[in-house]
Amino acid sequence: xxxxxxxxxxxxxxxxxxxxxxxxxxxxxxxxxxxxxxxxxxxxxxxxxxxxxxxxxxxxxxxxxxxxxxxxxxxxxxxxxxxxxxxxxxxxxxxxxxxxxxxxxxxxxxxxxxxxxxxxxxxxxxxxxxxxxxxxxxxxxxxxxxxxxxxxxxxx
Numbered sequence: 744x745x746x747x748x749x750x751x752x753x754x755x756x757x758x759x760x761x762x763x764x765x766x767x768x769x770x771x772x773x774x775x776x777x778x779x780x781x782x783x784x785x786x787x788x789x790x791x792x793x794x795x796x797x798x799x800x801x802x803x804x805x806x807x808x809x810x811x812x813x814x815x816x817x818x819x820x821x822x823x824x825x826x827x828x829x830x831x832x833x834x835x836x837x838x839x840x841x842x843x844x845x846x847x848x849x850x851x852x853x854x855x856x857x858x859x860x861x862x863x864x865x866x867x868x869x870x871x872x873x874x875x876x877x878x879x880x881x882x883x884x885x886x887x888x889x890x891x892x893x894x895x896x897x898x899x
Contacts, residue, residue: 760793764804766812775808778820782807783834791834803832 766772776793782803784795792800792807803824810820821833830836838846876884 760804761801764801764808766808771808771811774817775804775811778807778811778817779804781821781834782824783832785828785832789834 760776766775779793780791782792784790784792784797784800784803786797786799787795792803806824807820810823811817815823824832830842836842836845
């Protein structure tokens with residue numbers, strides 16, 4: 744009984760693709776599954792359209808299969824859907840073009856933070872030396888120290 748429950752839980756994402764969506768050609772169906780596994784459901788977030796039961800995910804799965812049956816390559820199908828819905832639809836965003844700014848922003852900010860921390864720590868360790876005491880301050884200090892040794896209260 745436990746094995747059956749475990750198998751049903753593991754097979755959950757398979758139930759998203761409806762039988763009427765499956766293509767007759769197993770090669771095209773495999774290509775469709777590969778493509779839809781890399782496309783994000785716009786409703787569910789961080790779930791592929793292959794795993795999602797949302798109506799929009801179903802529409803996207805049908806669109807992928809439509810494009811493949813029409814003769815588009817995998818890249819052309821993904822480009823068509825990306826052009827229509829934006830790069831957000833890709834589970835693994837592209838690393839070219841203006842995305843370099845996004846990919847590089849995190850490491851760049853880390854380097855800037857480390858540099859600022861190093862400069863701050865360096866500035867703290869090389870603090871200005873205290874100015875020497877004047878003759879009047881030295882005399883008062885001697886009185887305070889002498890009074891501390893004898894237990895008397897020093898005069899102000």
